[in-house]
Amino acid sequence: MKILVIGAAGMVGRKLVAALLKTGQVGGREIAGLTLADVVEPSPVTASIPITRVATDLSAQGAAAALIADRPDIIFHLAAIVSGEAEADFDKGYRINLDGTRYLLEAIRQAGLQHSYKPRLVFTSSIAVFGEPLPEVIGDTQQHTPLTSYGTQKAIGELLLADYSRRGFLDGVGIRLPTIVVRPGKPNKAASGFFSGILREPLAGMEAILPVAEDVRHWFASPRAAVGFLLHAAEMDTDALGARRNLTMPGLAATVGEEIAALERVAGPKATALIRREPDETIIRIVAGWPKAFDARRASALGFAGDADFDEIIRIHIEDELGGKIG
């Protein structure tokens, strides 16, 4: 079985590739070859199976057709211009997130019109398809009312995925990922950065800034849970989905205060003492409009499983990123 990962150089993409190479199979079928694509050439990986690494622009003429030329059985489409950039550069966001996705779907359809071809396509959507006003707990039939161009593009991607699946051109599963914590690496300027920062920096013995109040509630998953969602989406029986191909993943609803309490349980008061409260009105305003919690019962019933609690999310970071040690 051949697998294509588009967006393989990103954080989730790299962890997905590592997980695929570790088990060597998806749904009991052996992986015979893996193509890693991204806008920059993905880093080399050590593997016993053939690995192809491709730098490509999904919005360029013929790029999608070239990517699927060897007819991968499973395609993970994780590539996207992120929220802030899609908002700052309207054309680029629509070109990559809408046109790029559509070119991929259309290349698959065209290949299927010529020969029998109907791959599983796993598409990462986002809770950014939801925008305020929202209920405290968002159910599985909440309408999509994005308040960013990124969220709009993801919502359109979901609609296209469902229609192409309904028409039988491909076998799509769209998963709305929660906010990923603990995101490894350096602090960044994303408005959501502090959700990871207040855990990651103290766990590394460094100070972190908390710009919002402790009662701010949001929806989370660890990188390991996110990879688990992707793998389950690749393996699951899609007959159970019917025509509704897109699912809110079962994240974990938690307040910032609950994050900090978990940090104290796992790493002690010397870690939480490194969190400095510095309210930022801009971030407070942005975050106020974000989803607080979901009732993701549909995905849970379909076998998707998230993190048990925030202690587990922190322990996953310590195991996967810090070699088991707190700095």
Added chain:
Amino acid sequence: MKILVIGAAGMVGRKLVAALLKTGQVGGREIAGLTLADVVEPSPVTASIPITRVATDLSAQGAAAALIADRPDIIFHLAAIVSGEAEADFDKGYRINLDGTRYLLEAIRQAGLQHSYKPRLVFTSSIAVFGEPLPEVIGDTQQHTPLTSYGTQKAIGELLLADYSRRGFLDGVGIRLPTIVVRPGKPNKAASGFFSGILREPLAGMEAILPVAEDVRHWFASPRAAVGFLLHAAEMDTDALGARRNLTMPGLAATVGEEIAALERVAGPKATALIRREPDETIIRIVAGWPKAFDARRASALGFAGDADFDEIIRIHIEDELGGKIG
């Protein structure tokens, strides 16, 4: 003030143009010129203001830019490949309903980047954005789960309209029209055709076939109400909409039995005697998945007004199409 009507040759388009010419104004502002565009050249109309009639393919290079070259203040975008054809011809449906709409939005944005330009854009969406399983009464926050490519394309149009409005490129209002009854003209092969046929044919002294049971419930508006929705969308204060630019119009929920009872009240038993019951399993199955009723309180609160009852819908047909006489 200049107005552009795209889709001016269709049934609703022609009635909209007649209404615009009759009052000569929208929102108290005098109409100085009217451009009528469609894929076929719209028929001549008698008017005291300049009328431009254009045959154009909205999906062709430069077509949208040409249509807005004189910077219309209000644009009605009614053009679409209808449901059955968009399902039969996948490429054509996406080309006109998705690409055509996007080209129009993008032409407006490009014009605005060069000079100050931000027209009101009224977009006709459809209750086809909703697909089963659905609640008995569909609320204003029900998610979009289209089960046709047409419904998918309309749902994408709504998302684009909202994002382009949010970004300030245009001032959009999307309206989800109910099923229009009584649709004038000849019987057609649309699965929904009987909803009009069982009124229109008997009112003209002809037999009509009813392929479903009398307890089938659906969501309706007269052509006159539809034109009223369009005009109100062109005139309304869009500040009240916030970021949610798309609205389910206040139709009338009625069963086939209620339609027939209204026909009997208005036209007597000699009319209803012309309805022949001839169950059609295909149509029964298709119609079973359609929306039954909506709670359109948001549109009602914003001043949109539908038909009072089915008797009124029938009287409107008699007045507007039959010269006040029952055949």
